[in-house]
Amino acid sequence: MASEKVHVFNDLNFDSEVLKSDQPVLVDFTATWCGPCRALAPIVDQIADELEGKVKVGKLDIDDSPMTAGKYGVRGVPTVMVFKGGERAAQHVGLTTKQKLIALVGE
16 A cells, blocks of 8 residues: 555655755656566655655656656656755665665665
8 A cells, every 4th residue: 555655756746845855856757568577666655654754755757747757757667866965966776675765765
């Protein structure tokens, strides 16, 4: 079950929710048809629960929001990016572990 702490980002709210956030933001660029994305989803949910108040965590469906995915050069999913102060601070492409994602955020 998805965590209610995981935000939904899209082309319309990406600037306000991610780039203008006071907190670091972990963005999971995902797609409904992507098997590895489904495998990563529970890990993203756990991070949202564990780092609540420190890091904003959310998902962006590349099919629903192609402008944002294109702007950041997302070519494969899952792609996880961390934004700090409106800038991309870190990135990982492909399925990975919770520990590596937490290290990516720097928490």
